[in-house]
Amino acid sequence: MTDCLFCKIVAKEIPATVVHETARTLAFRDVNPQAPTHVLVIPKGHYENAAVLAEADDGLADDVLKAADAVAVQEGVAEAGYRVVFNTGPQAGQTVFHVHAHVLGGRDLHWPPG
Numbered sequence: 001m002t003d004c005l006f007c008k009i010v011a012k013e014i015p016a017t018v019v020h021e022t023a024r025t026l027a028f029r030d031v032n033p034q035a036p037t038h039v040l041v042i043p044k045g046h047y048e049n050a051a052v053l054a055e056a057d058d059g060l061a062d063d064v065l066k067a068a069d070a071v072a073v074q075e076g077v078a079e080a081g082y083r084v085v086f087n088t089g090p091q092a093g094q095t096v097f098h099v100h101a102h103v104l105g106g107r108d109l110h111w112p113p114g
């Protein structure tokens with residue numbers, strides 16, 4: 001998609017701090033981190049949200065979750081615990097409409113979130 005921020009990161013038209021990459025996923029640091037570890041994991045292909053992704057490509061949502069765990073292990077937060085969040089829709093706070101898993105860790109994470 002030409003007008004999508006995260007598609008531009010995949011295409012390397014916009015810089016990002018990439019921490020993990022597979023054939024079908026990319027993980028990079030959030031520019032406005034909410035925790036010591038705050039990484040976004042995306043499929044390289046464009047899907048608007050988690051529901052569309054799960055419906056459209058069997059197995060790709062699995063790849064995103066596996067990449068999220070790989071990032072947590074790599075960042076050293078897997079053992080203590082980390083959170084994976086898919087904001088879905090405007091009322092949930094989704095601002096970029098290319099599905100992304102927020103991987104958050106490195107501090108106590110409150111529940112329920114705000």
Ligand code: AMP
Nearest residue numbers: 016029030031032087093094095096097
């Ligand atoms: P959401 O609000 O769930 O759609 O999350 C979008 C996230 O993308 C926010 O946490 C932003 O801080 C993050 N973000 C926006 N632009 C960039 C960028 N150029 N590189 C990395 N993260 C970004």
